[in-house]
Amino acid sequence: MLLIRAIVRPEKASIVMKSLFDAGFPSVTKMAVYGRGKQRGLKVGEITYDELTKTMLMIVVNDADKDVVVQTILESARTAP
Incomplete structure (x- = not known):
């Protein structure tokens, strides 16, 4: 099991959580x-x-799910084009 912590801009938090x-x-x-x-x-x-105000999201996942979760967070939290 792994704890993944992601710090994102507040306006991206709900998008990341939905993803x-x-x-x-x-x-x-x-x-x-x-x-x-x-x-x-x-x-x-x-x-x-x-x-600045940020939002930290924490999620515990199985080791096998790490790459999927990290990629999902990166894609949905991205702010640059």
Whole structure:
């Protein structure tokens, strides 16, 4: 058994969860976290926010299902073209 943790943008969380459900993996734990990715924070006027709201999804899967789950998450959480 493996614990897979994925940190995604909040607007992608429901899309990822639906994709996992459709792939046969309905059990997911979801929590709000703070951090930053490649965007390196956000600047609004003179204020810089180094950490942004993210969503962490955790799912426990059999070893054999790891690749399917990881690929499902990567495809559904992708933000770049």
